[in-house]
Amino acid sequence: MSRLRKLGFLTIGLFDEADPAAGHETTLRMIELGERLGFDSAWVRHRHLQFGISSPVAVLAAASQRTSRIELGTAVTPLGWENPLRLAEDLATVDLLSGGRLNPGVSVGPPMHYDLVRDALYPHSADLEDFGDERLERFLRAVAGEPVPAWKGTEGFEVFSDRVQPHSPGLRSRLWYGAASLGSARRAGKLGMHLLTSSVVRAEGSSDGFAAIQRRHIDAFREENPTGRVSQGLVVVPTDSATPEQRDRYFAYAAARTPRTAAPQGPAGMLFARDLVGTSAEIAEQLQAHAGYQAVDEVVFALPFTFRPEDYEQILTDIATKLAPELGWVPATSPVG
Template sequence: MQRFGTLSFGHYGPLGGGRTLSAADSMLQAIDLAQGMDELGVNGAYFRVHHFARQQASPMPLLAAIAARTRHIEVGTGVIDMRYENPLHLAEEAAAVDLISGGRLALGVSRGSPESVVRGYEAFGYTGSTDPRGADVAREHFARFLRAVEGEGLAERDASSPFGGGSGMQRIEPYSPGLRSRIWWGAGNRDSAEWAGREGVNLMSSTLLTEDRGLPFDELQAEQIRAFRAAWRDAGHPGEPRTSVSRSIFPITTAEDELYFGGRDDGDQVGVIDGIRSTFGKTYAGTPEQLVSQLQRDAAIREADTLMLTIPSQLGVAFNLRLVTAFAEHVAPSLGWIPANAGPDPSEDGPAA
């Protein structure tokens, strides 16, 4: 594990006791937290995306705002639901954020998680799916999105246009040359991970796996990562892909931490989601010393290069920054962490390739 960041679900709404966290609160606090983490050397700030819910739904403005106020931290999603996306519009927005950030975008996309509505992507205008979960729509949109990101000409130039014209096919603008290498696919099982490897995109292993083979969650996930890397190599892609896993990890260093998370160190869970029997990873909570011992034995954390910590975003900036600081100071170094601010300042070198 060379890198770690936070994965925020971005919930907002009633908090109890007459208190409410608004959508504006959620986004503004996310920016403040990312600035604090950037100073600490945390490697990434990633956001879940859900539609028809009190969570982040249109993350690009938030990522751009964070990128403009930070210098080192990677900004990204985990994941954008491609069933809902216009692929060319997403490619334009992603290129813009990548350019603003100097190549710090980590755009995670996938079929998406189960939603709170029935086939909500059809309300966005994407109909005609023959799959009950819309996987065919997601894959079709993703293929066109990749073509746009790669700079392929997708619209015929108008020779009579007063705005340049010419002949041939025109790519989308803006175009970010290095963006293709910063695209991730969120995979929930071995088959989708191998598919991502063949496509030549990075892997975000899901917070749950749609498998139950009697193995611990971390071992299933480690197998998935190894299968992804093998598929990448077999497809002849150059270089090494990146891989990430997410975990609920809570260092307990104060009485308040104990109140919120004491006794939360539980085991894997098996349940049914989207009609498929699935395995959910455990929650880690304990002293920093206990966490180091436990996480060093987690097979998937050992296998991946990036760890995403799911954070309780409704507890505010100060609380979450204290949790992240405790992890950075007392746990992450023993797992191989390299702080994002350990190398040269990217603002001095220009945009990353």
């Protein structure tokens, strides 16, 4: 098992419906804090019709102007909600604004609760939309700068390109795939993407447990793409500098979520990982015994959904200054206290 080489964190960007601007500002300040602490990357989730970030590209555009080094990612953008060409334009623009720091992660499949949102999202083409590989491949071609329309040239005073503009040459090499199944992990490798694993996998009939299943996904990806990057994302909450009140809330949060980890959930058989709460030494020991963690040298630790800004500051600080060094990580810059 190699030392931890890259450290990232993931946030949903929670906000109050009555004051959404404050929540978005909190997210931007967390990303700024992450850069000061030496984190290698900051990632935002994508939530539609919920009280979390619905437009991560816009948020990361703002973050790109308030940071200078930290990489910025989406984990993940569901392509079922997106027009692949338009998304490619937006991502290329933000990548250029950030100086090539963008790491977009995407997923395929129908939008969540599609039967409820289809008429609002695709009123005239709901039955025609392809939410699988064809949509993903259109997106990959657009990002790569392959021809989109069959025509380019000048019309009057206007000049038209046959590929997405602006074009960011390195962006295609920084695309990630959020995979929860063995097949999707293999697909990510075949497409030359990087692999984002998270705290949920499809059991697919296996009773081996979360860590063993996740390890099989990582191994299958690497069979297809030996040089591709793999990042593991688990909910990790160190308590080293937490107050007694914070510790009590953190453990209560994890305890309330533990029952769902006992067996696969729902028709899709989704299996959830346990949240890791405790001292940095305790969490490091659990990670080092985790079959999925043993196969990676990058992590994007997920922050719990419903905590307070001061909680996130404490958790991020403990991760960067206590937990990650236990795992062999060296900060990108000298962390601040």
